[in-house]
Amino acid sequence: MDTYRFCARLTVALLTIFAAAGVEGPAAEGTRGYPIRPVPFTAVRLTDQFWSTRVETNRAVTIPFGFRKSEEEGRIRNFETAAGLRKGEYEGKMPFDDTDVYKLIEGAAYSLQSHPDPELDRFLDGIIAKIAAAQEPDGYLTTYKTIDPTKSPAPWLKPGPRWELELQGSHELYNAGHLYEAAYAHYRATGKRNLLDVALKNAELIARAFGPGKLTTPPGHQIIETGLMKLAEVTGEERYRQLAKFFLDQRGVSNGRKLFGEYNQDHAPVVDQNAAVGHAVRAAYMYSAMVDVAAIENDPLYRQAVQKIWDNVVSRKLYLTGAIGARHKGEAFGDDFELPNLEAYGETCASIANVYWNQRMFLQSGDARYIDVLERTLYNAAIAGVSLKGDTFFYPNPLESDGKFEFNIGALTRKPWFDSSCCPTNIARFIPSVPDYIYAIRGETLFLNLFVPSEARADVAGSPVVLRQETDYPWDGRVTLRVTPDRDRPMEVRVRIPGWAIGRPVPSELYRYADGEAGGFELRVNNEAIKPALTDGYAVISRRWAPGDTVTLTLPMPVRRVVADERVEADRGKVAIERGPLVYAAEGVDNNNSVLDLVIPRTAKFDIERRPELLGGVTVLKSTASDRKGASRPLMLIPYYAWSHRGVGKMAVWFSRETARPAMQP
Numbered sequence: 001m002d003t004y005r006f007c008a009r010l011t012v013a014l015l016t017i018f019a020a021a022g023v024e025g026p027a028a029e030g031t032r033g034y035p036i037r038p039v040p041f042t043a044v045r046l047t048d049q050f051w052s053t054r055v056e057t058n059r060a061v062t063i064p065f066g067f068r069k070s071e072e073e074g075r076i077r078n079f080e081t082a083a084g085l086r087k088g089e090y091e092g093k094m095p096f097d098d099t100d101v102y103k104l105i106e107g108a109a110y111s112l113q114s115h116p117d118p119e120l121d122r123f124l125d126g127i128i129a130k131i132a133a134a135q136e137p138d139g140y141l142t143t144y145k146t147i148d149p150t151k152s153p154a155p156w157l158k159p160g161p162r163w164e165l166e167l168q169g170s171h172e173l174y175n176a177g178h179l180y181e182a183a184y185a186h187y188r189a190t191g192k193r194n195l196l197d198v199a200l201k202n203a204e205l206i207a208r209a210f211g212p213g214k215l216t217t218p219p220g221h222q223i224i225e226t227g228l229m230k231l232a233e234v235t236g237e238e239r240y241r242q243l244a245k246f247f248l249d250q251r252g253v254s255n256g257r258k259l260f261g262e263y264n265q266d267h268a269p270v271v272d273q274n275a276a277v278g279h280a281v282r283a284a285y286m287y288s289a290m291v292d293v294a295a296i297e298n299d300p301l302y303r304q305a306v307q308k309i310w311d312n313v314v315s316r317k318l319y320l321t322g323a324i325g326a327r328h329k330g331e332a333f334g335d336d337f338e339l340p341n342l343e344a345y346g347e348t349c350a351s352i353a354n355v356y357w358n359q360r361m362f363l364q365s366g367d368a369r370y371i372d373v374l375e376r377t378l379y380n381a382a383i384a385g386v387s388l389k390g391d392t393f394f395y396p397n398p399l400e401s402d403g404k405f406e407f408n409i410g411a412l413t414r415k416p417w418f419d420s421s422c423c424p425t426n427i428a429r430f431i432p433s434v435p436d437y438i439y440a441i442r443g444e445t446l447f448l449n450l451f452v453p454s455e456a457r458a459d460v461a462g463s464p465v466v467l468r469q470e471t472d473y474p475w476d477g478r479v480t481l482r483v484t485p486d487r488d489r490p491m492e493v494r495v496r497i498p499g500w501a502i503g504r505p506v507p508s509e510l511y512r513y514a515d516g517e518a519g520g521f522e523l524r525v526n527n528e529a530i531k532p533a534l535t536d537g538y539a540v541i542s543r544r545w546a547p548g549d550t551v552t553l554t555l556p557m558p559v560r561r562v563v564a565d566e567r568v569e570a571d572r573g574k575v576a577i578e579r580g581p582l583v584y585a586a587e588g589v590d591n592n593n594s595v596l597d598l599v600i601p602r603t604a605k606f607d608i609e610r611r612p613e614l615l616g617g618v619t620v621l622k623s624t625a626s627d628r629k630g631a632s633r634p635l636m637l638i639p640y641y642a643w644s645h646r647g648v649g650k651m652a653v654w655f656s657r658e659t660a661r662p663a664m665q666p
């Protein structure tokens with residue numbers, strides 16, 4: 001046995017012991033009933049710099065920082081006040097401040113799985129005890145209503161008794177939804193029922209209050225639907241699944257009430273909706289829940305509707321960075337092709353929701369185009385939302401900054417916190433779930449979706465298969481996957497060939513490569529070149545696998561020029577630059593404080609330069625551009641996600657393709 005095979009066998013042995021010790025952890029979120037299941041993040045160990053640094057920063061900085069801010073700003077005291085443990089009024093300006101605490105618990109629970117920490121575990125138990133104490137005897141839990149239902153935290157919200165008035169804005173069911181998501185994660189990570197029991201008591205109350213012949217108003221802000229699906233998964237209770245579908249089915253159905261309208265996706269029954277409208281975070285959480293219903297209930301009407309909405313987004317409403325929700329006003333989707341750059345909204349929460357949604361679309365279908373959108377969002381819009389240090393955040397994520405328009409809720413760069421701090425706490429719960437998106441399984445098929453150095457233990461049709469992936473992605477396109485089943489066995493391995501590698505930046509005509517290069521890839525098994533068929537965006541390798549067999553994928557990473565559909569006014573006559581999965585941006589600090597007038601000619605050649613000391617280690621692109629008058633200028637581009645770390649300044653993703661021509665003479 002050679003050293004390499006010996007190591008592979010040793011890994012199998014160690015991981016088998018690891019699993020036998022009960023460390024393998026939970027199935028990934030919301031997956032029961034889907035034809036495909038992810039290899040859960042708890043069975044995946046990151047071995048790279050790029051992602052493990054981010055997960056560790058999230059654990060060591062973002063989560064403690066979020067808890068400290070929640071303590072300072074009264075979000076945890078609100079639970080104590082509601083419990084009668086102290087006297088006082090509700091602190092905070094939003095009716096959904098409770099959810100920040102829930103999201104932090106969710107993120108902390110995920111990180112406990114990969115990084116056991118008894119002190120954090122005890123800390124969570126302390127907070128959960130306060131949450132349990134704040135719960136009313138019948139299960140109700142929303143602190144501002146319990147503290148004083150005659151007062152409202154926000155001027156736009158009328159005070160009143162629980163969920164009978166203003167359910168459109170009260171966020172009571174939104175608070176419940178994040179409680180369920182946190183309880184699910186905490187239970188699966190720790191095996192403790194303390195938060196799960198609070199969640200179930202609340203869900204029982206809501207199930208008694210809402211339903212046919214009872215209250216029929218849908219939530220003003222979606223998320224309870226996916227939360228209920230998760231409670232159904234851990235308890236096996238069908239009622240929770242039915243309640244989730246009931247809430248979805250009430251949207252756009254008046255039943256004697258005034259519809260909330262497009263902002264809340266309450267303008268038409270969900271199965272009749274065919275375009276993304278309204279508040280983007282609400283929408284993408286709802287679309288995620290619709291895929292849950294489509295997959296788990298096997299509902300064709302839900303499947304068709306959510307597919308139409310996805311087609312609408314991907315062909316008309318998706319930023320090149322994967323961000324969604326173009327408008328500041330209403331934090332909402334714009335019209336078709338309404339994708340401004342300077343005034344782009346692209347809320348961080350909406351990018352996270354876009355990942356959740358596309359992951360579910362993949363788990364339902366096995367089609368790589370959803371992972372293409374997921375990857376684009378993940379590597380660009382989503383991680384731009386948090387600083388490299390992990391303690392400042394973007395709420396909106398524009399694709400241009402003039403150094404004057406204070407896009408980030410009164411700021412020109414990332415901020416530590418917001419009155420509505422949904423984005424920082426959503427980052428905290430999202431980052432540790434990233435290892436969930438790398439591998440997946442359907443029957444005898446193993447999917448390799450994301451290229452992230454990692455070791456994983458997958459159960460393929462009941463037998464363990466150890467995976468070891470090595471790559472320098474996203475900086476380099478060579479990927480090696482070592483596949484070690486416990487014995488020689490037939491198996492299908494599907495290796496995702498990213499759309500960007502085969503001439504298709506997005507699975508639509510919204511963006512296309514303008515440089516004519518077809519791209520391509522090379523695949524080898526045990527160093528022997530193969531040319532497998534491409535099915536649903538995957539190279540399908542069906543063979544007998546022996547321990548230590550190796551797949552090598554090579555994805556060339558030339559610098560690519562991207563142009564947008566002419567109907568996107570903001571990008572007309574412009575070009576953006578990509579390399580691999582990354583969108584690049586020019587910042588003033590690297591470009592003589594002048595990036596908005598840059599012209600990148602068709603003939604521009606780029607030098608690719610590794611800069612380990614810059615911005616946590618990036619690859620920069622260098623070339624020669626010109627200004628509008630044609631004067632030549634040096635150009636340096638950095639990955640978009642890393643912008644705004646070196647002071648306030650200008651930034652652009654889209655550049656003019658041509659210098660201004662002299663006016664035509666008649």
Ligand SMILES: [Zn+2]
Pocket residue numbers: 347348349350395421422423424426
């Ligand atoms: Zn947000």
